[in-house]
Amino acid sequence: MGKVLVLDYEKCTGCRLCELVCSIQHEGVSNPSRSRIKVVKMEWEGQYVPVTCQQCESAPCMVICPVKAISRDESLNRVVVNYDTCIGCRMCIAICPFGGMSFDTPTQKVIKCDFCDGDPQCVRFCETKAIRYADASEQSLTKQVAVADKFIDIMQNAAAAITTV
Amino acid sequence: MALNRKIAYIDLTSGKIETSKISVEMRKKYIGSRGLDAYLLYNHIKPGIDALGPENVAIVSAGLLVGTPASAACRVHVCAKSPLTNFYGSSNGGGFFAPELRWAGFDHLVITGKASEPVYLWVHNGEIEIRNAKNIWGKYVAESQQAIRDELGDRDIKVLTIGPGGEKLVRFANVMTGLKNSGGRTGMGAVLGSKNLKAVAARGTMDITLAHPREALDYNREFMTQITSSKVSQTQGRLGTPFIFGATNTQGLVNTHNSLLTQLENSDAVEAEAIDEYITGMAGCWGCGVHCRGKFVIPSGPYAGVYDEGPEYTHQVSYGSITGCRDTIAILEGTHLTNMYGLDVLEVGNLIAWAIELYEEGILTDEDTDGLELRWGNHEAVLEMTHRIARREGLGDILAEGGFRAAEIIGRDSIKHFVHVKGMGQMNSDEKATPALALNIATASRGADHLRSRPAIDLYHLPEDVLRKIYGQPVPYDGPLTSDYREYEGKAWEVFWQENCYMAVDSLGICKYHTTFLGATHPNFEEWSRLIYLITGLEMSPLDIWTAAERANNLERLFNMREGLKREDDWLVDRYFDLPNKLGIPAVRGRSIDREKFTKMIDEFYQYHGWDEKGIPTPETLKRLEIDKEPTHVL
Numbered sequence: 001m002g003k004v005l006v007l008d009y010e011k012c013t014g015c016r017l018c019e020l021v022c023s024i025q026h027e028g029v030s031n032p033s034r035s036r037i038k039v040v041k042m043e044w045e046g047q048y049v050p051v052t053c054q055q056c057e058s059a060p061c062m063v064i065c066p067v068k069a070i071s072r073d074e075s076l077n078r079v080v081v082n083y084d085t086c087i088g089c090r091m092c093i094a095i096c097p098f099g100g101m102s103f104d105t106p107t108q109k110v111i112k113c114d115f116c117d118g119d120p121q122c123v124r125f126c127e128t129k130a131i132r133y134a135d136a137s138e139q140s141l142t143k144q145v146a147v148a149d150k151f152i153d154i155m156q157n158a159a160a161a162i163t164t165v
Numbered sequence: 166m167a168l169n170r171k172i173a174y175i176d177l178t179s180g181k182i183e184t185s186k187i188s189v190e191m192r193k194k195y196i197g198s199r200g201l202d203a204y205l206l207y208n209h210i211k212p213g214i215d216a217l218g219p220e221n222v223a224i225v226s227a228g229l230l231v232g233t234p235a236s237a238a239c240r241v242h243v244c245a246k247s248p249l250t251n252f253y254g255s256s257n258g259g260g261f262f263a264p265e266l267r268w269a270g271f272d273h274l275v276i277t278g279k280a281s282e283p284v285y286l287w288v289h290n291g292e293i294e295i296r297n298a299k300n301i302w303g304k305y306v307a308e309s310q311q312a313i314r315d316e317l318g319d320r321d322i323k324v325l326t327i328g329p330g331g332e333k334l335v336r337f338a339n340v341m342t343g344l345k346n347s348g349g350r351t352g353m354g355a356v357l358g359s360k361n362l363k364a365v366a367a368r369g370t371m372d373i374t375l376a377h378p379r380e381a382l383d384y385n386r387e388f389m390t391q392i393t394s395s396k397v398s399q400t401q402g403r404l405g406t407p408f409i410f411g412a413t414n415t416q417g418l419v420n421t422h423n424s425l426l427t428q429l430e431n432s433d434a435v436e437a438e439a440i441d442e443y444i445t446g447m448a449g450c451w452g453c454g455v456h457c458r459g460k461f462v463i464p465s466g467p468y469a470g471v472y473d474e475g476p477e478y479t480h481q482v483s484y485g486s487i488t489g490c491r492d493t494i495a496i497l498e499g500t501h502l503t504n505m506y507g508l509d510v511l512e513v514g515n516l517i518a519w520a521i522e523l524y525e526e527g528i529l530t531d532e533d534t535d536g537l538e539l540r541w542g543n544h545e546a547v548l549e550m551t552h553r554i555a556r557r558e559g560l561g562d563i564l565a566e567g568g569f570r571a572a573e574i575i576g577r578d579s580i581k582h583f584v585h586v587k588g589m590g591q592m593n594s595d596e597k598a599t600p601a602l603a604l605n606i607a608t609a610s611r612g613a614d615h616l617r618s619r620p621a622i623d624l625y626h627l628p629e630d631v632l633r634k635i636y637g638q639p640v641p642y643d644g645p646l647t648s649d650y651r652e653y654e655g656k657a658w659e660v661f662w663q664e665n666c667y668m669a670v671d672s673l674g675i676c677k678y679h680t681t682f683l684g685a686t687h688p689n690f691e692e693w694s695r696l697i698y699l700i701t702g703l704e705m706s707p708l709d710i711w712t713a714a715e716r717a718n719n720l721e722r723l724f725n726m727r728e729g730l731k732r733e734d735d736w737l738v739d740r741y742f743d744l745p746n747k748l749g750i751p752a753v754r755g756r757s758i759d760r761e762k763f764t765k766m767i768d769e770f771y772q773y774h775g776w777d778e779k780g781i782p783t784p785e786t787l788k789r790l791e792i793d794k795e796p797t798h799v800l
Contacts, residue, residue, distance in 0.1 A: 013456040015449030016261075020234060024382050029372035030167075030233045031268060043343060044307055046448060046460040046472055105370070124386065127393055127402075127454035 002077030004136045005113070005120060007050045011130035014041050014048035018122035018131060025121045026111070027104075034104050036113040037122050037131075050131055052122075053100030053113040055079050061092035061101055077136075078115050086110065167233055167373050167701040168192060170272035172205075172800060173293055175286065177360055178219060178278030182293050185800060187272065193705065193713070194791070197229035197272060199242045199255065200672030200717035201800075205275055206244055206253070207720050208796040212727045216248035216352075217334060217359040219279035225266070225325065225340075225365055226273040228674015232264035232373050232451075233700045234385040236392060237676040239263055239451030241325060241342070247351035247611070249336045249512070249567045250588040252725045252734075254356065255611050256340055256348030257671055258325075259450035262367060265323035269369030280361040285313060285326075288367040298363040302332060305505040306341045313366045326364035327354040328507025330555045334358050335565040337512035337589075341504070345458065345474040346450065349509040351589065351611050352567075376702030384699055388688055393454045397684045402447060405459045406478040407437035409683075413594060414486065417749010418624070420595045421486040422541055423518035424584045424740050427595040428748035429486035439493045440476060448474060455678055463497050475500040482593040483514020484548075488521060489541030498548055506555035515590030516564045516571070517550050519583050528577045535559045587612035587734050597746050598753035599624065601656035604766050608660065608735045610721040616677060618664035622685045623650050635681060636662050639690045639707035651752065653762045657769040668714035669693065716790040719774070719782050723795070732780045735767060 016039050019032035027034050037052040055078045056062075062070045062079060069085035070092060072078070081092075092101045092110055104111045113120075115133070123133045132138075174183045187201070195201040202224050214220040223245040230238040241263035247254025266272075270291040280295070283302040287294040301312045310324040323342060330338035331354030338354030339347045348354075357363075375381050392398050400408050413419050414435075417428040433439060443464060449456035463471045476484075476496050484490055484499035503510040517539075523529040524539035531538075537546050537560075553561025563571045569588045572580035584591040589612030596603035601623045602615075609617035622635070632646040636659055645655040663681070666689055670680045673693060681689045690707035697705050705713070722730075737758060745757040768778065775786030787793035 010446075013447055013449035013453075015451060015453050015456065017234075017452040017454070020232075020452060021382060024234060024375065024378050027372070028378045029374050031370065031372045033268070033370035034372075044311070044472065046446070046474070048448075106372070121382065125389070125454075127389070128456070 002135070003115075003133050004055055004077065004139070005052060005115070005123070006132045006134045006139045006142075007052070008130050008132075009047070009049040011128045012039060012048040012050055013128055013130070014039055017125050018050060021121040021125045025116055034106070034111070036102065036111055038099070051099055053079065054098050055113070060095040060097065064091045064095045066091065076115055076118055079112070080114065081110060081112065083109065167229065167375065168703070170227070170267050170270060172273040172275060173271055174275045174277070175293065175295070176278045177276060177280040177284065177295065177362060180295055187800070189703070191800060192229070192703065193709065195717055196669065196672035196710070196713050198226045198231075198240070198672050198674050199244070199257070200668060200713060201273065202226050202242055202244050203717040203720040203724070204795075205273065205800060207724050208798050208800065209275060209277070210246055210724075214246060216246040216251060216254070217355060219277070219360065221246050221356055221359070223276045223353065223356045223360065223362070224273060225276070227263035227266045228672055230696060230700055231674035232267040233375060234381050234452070235673070235675055235696050235700060236385060236389045237450060237453035237455065237679045238674045239453065240671065240674045240676060241266070241348065242671060243325075243340050243348045243353040245353060245356040246728070248334070248355045248359070249352040250612050252587055252612070252728050252730055253610050253721050254351035254353055256350060256353040257616065258340065258342060258346045258348035259676055260323075260342040260346030261451045262323040262325045262342040262346075263674060264451050265367040265369055267369070267373060268371050269367045270371050274365065276360065276362065279359065283361050283363050285362065285364040285366060287317065288365060288369075290369050290371055301363050303329065305329065306507050307344055307505065309364060310342070313364060317366065319368055322366050322368045324364050324366045326507070327357045328505060330506040330508040331355055331358035332363075333555070333557050333565070335508060335554060335557070336567040336570070337509040339507045339509050341507045343474075345500075345504045347509070349511065350614055352509070354507050375700050377699045381699040384695060388692060388696065389454050391692070392679050392684065392687055395684045395686055398455045398678065401457045401678065401683070402455050404437045404441060405447070405457045405475075407440050407476065407481055409478045410481045411436055415750070417746055417753045418594055418598060419486050420482055420591060420593055422489050423487060423515075423522045423582065424591060424595055425522070425744070426748055427597060427746045427753070429489070429491070430748070431491065432486070434491040434493045435481050435485035435496065440481070440496060443493070443497060450676065453676065457678065461497055463501060464494065466494060466498055468498055468501055471501060473497075473501045473504055475504065477510070478593055479510045479514070483510050483517075484544065487514045487518040488544070488547045490544035490547060491542065492544045495544035495548060499551060502548065502551045502555070506551075508551070508555055511592045512567070512590050513551055513554060515584065515592070516554070516568060517547050519568065519590070520550065520560065520564060522582050523575070523579050526582070528579055528582070529560070529575065533560055533575075584738050584740060585613055586737065587730075589613050597741055597744070597758060598749070598756035599650045600653045600758060600763065600766060601650065601659055603737060603741065603758050603763065604656060604660045604770060605663070607737050608767070608770060610718070610725060617667055618660045619682070620656070620659035620663045621682055623656065623659060625685060626650070627685060631685065635685065639711050651756060653759070653766050657766050658773060661770060661773040664718055665711050665714040666690070668718050669710050672714065672717065673697075712790070716792055719786065719790055720792060720795065722776070722782060723792070726781060732778075735780060737763075
């Protein structure tokens, strides 16, 4: 499997620069409402979650598209829209479980992350590395390491408790 | 286009709203935000008006590069005649409001008159609506913003609001956005409150077209790295502004016990490391890679479990050294109180410290304080007094009037204990050992304040050739520059240079942490020249930017002079001259400001500006800066 965007909401500071650079890269304008990535912010709790297309292997948008305008581009491991075929029915937006597909009002088109053709600008500008362009397997490795850390803590605490007893 | 955002003139009395474009000529002359605001204030405010009357004009504005890839271009500027000082009032805050205002189509909102009942402004994609705010009036800062989002049904609306402090016309109330982003100093919240204007809500989806998008993107990557690769920004991104406290307190440069001392001894509970125990992560303002806002949950006390952002260096001082307190949780709680009420934490700390000194001296008694023991180190009393100021209860009601008016009410020579410049309370630091910083606070256009002209890097003992590299452009300077922060030589130039640097950065809408403030290698005029070109297409040389900044600074000066400012107002309280430092490192112990040398320093400072010995801009200066015919009422 190729590279994907690995999103780590715990590292996100909520600055939304990813949204801005995305809109500049794709539309040539500064306008987060036209971005392919969005940071959903729970401002009063301090939680910030970047949300974008997951480039699913078995993508619901691909399945539901009535004109087969959506396909997988295996060379870059991404889901792409063929705008020559797309009829703008927005079914893909309705079915996507992640909100990865959006509608761009000025151009009247559905829009989604395309990895900036292999150089994702959101990754380039994210100072905290909350968004990384990495091999999909790395995502689970990071979690495995975190779990391992917790596991060691638990086992050591348990061992200490037993010794004390 | 980044240049096509408009000015809206909103008369709250009649409900009339007009808009106008900003010409390229005016852009080149004033850049935007604080720079153009200086023009607007000078042209729209009649001299001698009541700052809390309907004739005052409040301007809310976003900088020229706000909402573009320029790093941390997120600043909102709010200005009016100050109800605290009766001079130029000005607040600058971060967060997410200013970019949203630009996507909604506007750069400046010029607000006059007074609404007959509480209202808020709803700015949306080129349109402005005055809406009823009766149900929102009385709410705290965060609740007010959420109530407006709920009412309009859009969670992405950004709101600039006042809290109960502004509603109750506390003369140093803030305008706020988000949990903690504050437009502080000079009481702009009270001006909005006096107009029955609870908030300005903005939401926009209008493109800002860039002149050279690809190049702008690439250059901003470089620009950001120049900032975030520095040690100072990385430390700030880890600990927030509290990291400053350790360095300044250790040396003996911190306002302690209302400037009677310059160092808080046994300060462990106030240090960044103690606060860091409660920090769960960092948050960033719009487009910022530094992310200096701490996130925390108050662990105990009446606000246990409450989430908030901060604390800042300002909170360490107000709820720490200046009031003599040593309680980490009190700093967290104080942060929350000033955030939720929308109060200027510096003025709160300064005035409570003043009140403590008066109480300790017997000038204020238990009768005045309703039994509250205002003693150094009594953090519970300091927190209680914060509530009383916000609610205008008892002595709090008097302090809410600001130092000058409060001193008149209290009498008994209390004014002699008030540490201020132009009626605004002295902030975090104590400048008895640092003449450059003393000159900064004495001459800043909005009173005792660090964010108008502070050469903070003067504290770093930088080699002379490095100083020359920074301060020798964009206009040549071959006078003296000295590494030692205790010196007087060459410092007037540094303050003059920083004054123009800060005016420019405020006009662009970029955060000061992204220029020559805390970081000696951070970008300034030359980098901005390139940014402005790539983003807006405007060709402005570093010297053009400098001159535009100088022009706006002179208009702020003219505004102040028109309101009666005299050379004597560019001065420090006696304590700065007569009370040498008792604590700190040997290098600063025994230091105080020398009256004679300081007078010469001010003369020199005026000369750089082209002002006469009274501090009045000369006719030649006004002509050189093309402001000799102001007010011209072009906008």
